[in-house]
Amino acid sequence: MKKGFTWRKLFNDIHLWLGLASGLVLFVVCLTGTIFTFHTEIEEMLEPEKYKVEVPANAVALSPDVLIGQLQAAQKGKVTALQIPQDPAKPYRLTLKKGEGGKGGKPEGAKAKTGEGPKAEAAGPVAGKGGKGGKGGPGGGRGTTYLVNQYTGEVKGTTEGPAHGFFEAVEGLHRTLLVKRESGELNPGKIIVGASTIIFVFIILTGLVIWFPKKLKNWKQGLKVKTSGNWKRINHDLHNSLGFYSSFLLLIMALTGLCWSFDWYRQGASAVLGDQIFKQRSEKPMTSDLAAISNQKPGLSQLIQTTNGLLPYEGNYRITLPADSAAAVVLSKTQSGFFALSAADKVQLDQYTGQPLKVEKFADKKWNEKVAASVKALHLGDIFGTFSKIIYFICCLIATSLPITGTLIWWNKLKKKSKQQQVPTRPAVTSPAVSQV
Incomplete structure (x- = not known):
């Protein structure tokens, strides 16, 4: 018997199919964002002869x-x-x-x-x-x-330098999937990344709806990972719990990142804030x-x-x-x-x-002017110095894992459903007396 329509099932389907449609692009974007978080520190660490000077005794x-x-x-x-x-x-x-x-x-x-x-x-x-x-x-x-x-x-x-060139490539992959176009031309890579980011916003919002328990008394289950369970349960809890913990910052990253993807979005966000972004x-x-x-x-x-x-x-x-x-x-x-x-x-x-x-x-x-002026820092994660960069790095790492854990959840459910359909129905047992008649 098929289950009737429920809003929870609708949000679950939206979350699933949007995730499958954009999972590969989001994996690349989140992975490159994770790598790029500490690009300045890594460049300076790899080439200390350039980025450090010897301070003399009388430093003037x-x-x-x-x-x-x-x-x-x-x-x-x-x-x-x-x-x-x-x-x-x-x-x-x-x-x-x-x-x-x-x-x-x-x-x-x-x-x-x-x-x-x-x-x-x-x-x-x-x-x-x-x-x-x-x-x-x-x-x-x-x-x-x-x-x-x-x-x-x-x-x-x-x-x-080599490190700078590497991070330029990482940034290009993050923003345009390394697709290059002349100035003024539409960049399909940039559009794909922007569209996937919009999808990511809906994935986060529908994920929050799905995370919210049917019974309020079970809300604690969505905040922890049951390490004693099998790998399927652990994978499900990792997707569910880590996705919830990182959802707020991931939403900020997505909404601010769209300011680089689409002019219409940046102009609309500027109108909402009442101050021009990137001014x-x-x-x-x-x-x-x-x-x-x-x-x-x-x-x-x-x-x-x-x-x-x-x-x-x-x-x-x-x-x-x-x-x-x-x-x-x-x-x-x-x-x-x-x-x-x-x-x-x-x-x-x-x-x-x-x-x-x-x-x-x-x-x-004013508050709105502060937000408009901080869009770049909010997206990069350095809004509060090294502290916020560490938090952003962890959240980006979680975001990179979500397409993987989400796909595994879908695949496990698919296999379970397939096995249930393949179970043969047992034939009715008749007594010898009946069969002789």
Whole structure:
């Protein structure tokens, strides 16, 4: 006798068939997301000769202006950005674009194409990293990031390397399944990943409905794994319990990840939040006072000192240098530490006078603005520093296992159902007397 319709059965069927349809893609996306979580730490660990500097006894770093001048003279280019870590044992990172600012380069008043716009931000989690000459050849794209010893001025290398190349491939697999298309063309890999992510959202929601017990007194069963059971029971409990524990963060990862997959989704989410997602890089710097152009410019050390007065805490700096003679200097500062919030405070200073033009503190933003500004950090898992990255790593590892454990549950039920259908019906037993009649 067939069972009648129930909402629980409907959700179970939706959960099952959506999982089977997208399981392979979700396995790849979750696995690459797991691997990518600690990509920065792994790169630095594999190449310590580049990512560590020896701190001298009297640790006094050279002026950022001196380091910039030396690199520009050696590489015949223009430094567009500078990263100063709080950790004195880590080198400075200078992003340089060749063919600009040096011999044969563009004049200072010419606006440089930095590749940092809405499309660059939407391109992926590591859109701010430059490769050799940037993407598009020497002098194009985002430029090359050099690692410079701040105490000696020695160039230790660039961020390029085997580990960096590996994680670029991992990111490409995560976002587009390594399918490449020219700029402006629809990428089928990106669409497949985005569609699978939408499916994943429904899988999570239907999974939560299925997890909720029929009888409230049995709710504890869904929170633990019965290790004393057979492997089928253990597999079922792993899928059921671990899926529940990780569901909230997986939902955040999926909903934020869609901001890279579809423009319509990002625009819709921005409308719901009341603030534009990825607007940081589309915002143009404020205008410096051109009347003071004849005055002597303050050095970066002085600008950093001014910013420290406005943002009185230790942290990491990312400084975006003016692209032309009118733009302001933009200094972003983030806290560092195991539980440190990754959100940046931003200060814009006049490049001629050093006067503050705009101060944006993350703590002063409205709730919706904080969420919109934190989409990237929420997706990558570094919203609360190393602590949240560890949590995200575990959740991504669980997410990678869910397609496997879910498929095994379906396969076991399929075999059980097949065996039940193959059981022969026993013939009716008749007595000899009856048969003789």
